[in-house]
Amino acid sequence: MTEEMSGAEMVIRALADQGVQHLFGYPGGAVLPIYDAIFAQKKVQHILVRHEQGAVHAAEGYARSTGKVGCVLVTSGPGATNAVTGLTDALMDSIPIVCITGQVPTHLIGNDAFQEADTVGITRPCTKHNYLVKRIEDLPGVLHEAFHIAASGRPGPVVVDIPKDIQFAKGIYSKPKTFPHTGYKPRIKGDIEKIKQAIDLMAHAKRPLFYTGGGVINSGNAASDLLRELVKLTGYPITSTLMGLGAFPAADPQWMGMLGMHGTLEANMAMHDCDVMICIGARFDDRITGRVDAFSPGSKKIHVDIDPSSINKNIHVDVPIVGDCANVLEDMVRLWRTGAIHPDKKALGDWWKQVDKWRGRKSLAYRPSNEVIKPQYAIQRLYELTKDRDTYITTEVGQHQMWAAQFYGFQEPNRWMTSGGLGTMGYGLPSSVGVQLAHPKSLVVDIAGEASVLMTMQELSTAVQYRLPIKIFILNNRYMGMVRQWQELLHGGRYSESYSEALPDFVKLAEAYHAYGIRCEKPGDLDHAIREMIDVDKPVLFDCVVDPKENCFPMIPSGRAHNEMILGDAAESLDSAITEEGKMLV
Amino acid sequence: MSETEHAKHLSLITVVTTGTPMVIEQIKNQLDRLVPVHRVVDMTLLGGSIERELAMVKIKGSGEHRVEALRLADAFRARVIDATTESFVFEITGKSDKIDQFVELMLPLGLVEVSRTGIAAIARGPEGMSAR
């Protein structure tokens, strides 16, 4: 299987050999040979985006909703720098991406040549790994290794920077069996002794809790299935991070809702009061832990993660297990089934009673209205009208994102695409483009904010070009709502620059893009309008005009502990509840 | 740092740092996470590692200072690797504090500049790093 061809042809051939069907890209001088190679074949379809950031987010949506590697092609200089936000986003959320960047010819590198940027230098801190290919002999090996590294272990983005002369150079292509980086061997199988310790702790727990994250989704469907099995077997309550939603069904009685800054009261109180915490594929980040020294003070902690650097980073754990979630969960399920395990029924009964008491506080409750559309209500209606369909949800960043996480019930993994780690406004629209390409028959909805969506609005043009009927459901509160909320609660109501002045007419904007626009202003019209949105076989911009002043609760203010959560009704006394120190935190 | 095993395309890199045990653990894990890194070994935890630095020390002077510099160099087992009628370059290897001390003594004797490598470390005993 060795053939002579140009570097540019090798790129496309390697993508095809890796099973890539869609390549999100934008042309430019330094990648023209690769665009020539694209022109000459049919296996890899190129999707022309409108901005390179959009290309990476689209690839992320594609990857997150399929479990495959998302693939991007951009030119040198501005093409590469425009991709940086997307790459950082993918790194923070562990999304497998291969991004090919063009580079000026090798003899011009370092010359301040036209459209030269130090791409490997710039992307080193925002990729899992990157390469500058300086010899045609190295190209096939590097391309295939890039896919291997992006997808294996803790997934992430990989950049392959290819100078133009290497794209023209002829060489021998083959699909290698081994890779140059022999030292790269992610640990898949967990240490069985540690897993036994974990099972022992779990078996004797009086107030146990599963705390799961995006690692379970990344580990594949088997991990979600095994998680469900283990949670059922144990009968313990389970919560999850933003990134982990869908690994366990939200409709299940053992589900406690999301935890963290805008998580449910029951999830956060259970985190605080549990005696055994079983963390699977989550990383104890600051949105989850709140005040670190008050984080779950009385619990023994088990932590399963494929990345050793995630363990003992923020929170000391008692039983660290390095391994792939599915692998470790399989061992756990087996040990639980075969061990002589007699959980403390009385203690567990009391624990569930306590959990139900917390649930009784109905921490997600909001005051309904017949006059204005409450954003929470809009998500609830969207959920009710789409839950029986084959639906995928993406989001932008802000209050709408948190309401989506709180009120849209995810039952399956890979159905929820959101920017968690980086919190990138503008993620959702291009991400939904990628999701829709991967799932042409499914319903794909971007739950958006009016400010976020303007950051990557141009990708609507991509959706129109490829006839991707994505639905952009804008919770339009005329504010950068999350900013306004923090200003209200932490900065004395001084709404500095957070009002979305001079908004476009989204219906006319949709029409200008040859898409379909809908505006809805009254709760009574909402169901009908959502149905219309679903039925239109076109990209839709849905301007859902909602209450501009609604806040997202519950909320753990920065610098506070889990049991110091603020509920909707308590909002008025909030100002005094936030410490000076808390204001310093982001 | 340069390649130390050409056939295997390997280099042995010494990193010197300080931190609490949790921070050191994190540094090791972050290094290990880099794709080109084969193995990270904590020489301090291992104990009994050997650490050396090499420095080249240039001094300029005449008369008594020159003589004194040569005498001290001899005491520190530093070698003369370049000489003119008004200068010397000494080569010295050893632990960092020995080099610090030597440089300090050269200061009043006409020290011009120093070029030093930083620490290179290796474990004692028969085992190589790949066996650890």
Ligand SMILES: Cc1ncc(C[n+]2csc(CCOP(=O)(O)OP(=O)(O)O)c2C)c(N)n1
């Ligand atoms: C690229 C980027 N810039 C700034 C921010 C900070 N930020 C977080 S939420 C937010 C407001 C989002 O407003 P909107 O999209 O209208 O959503 P809402 O909170 O109103 O639902 C801002 C500015 C961010 N997350 N991303």
Ligand SMILES: [Mg+2]
């Ligand atoms: Mg808004």
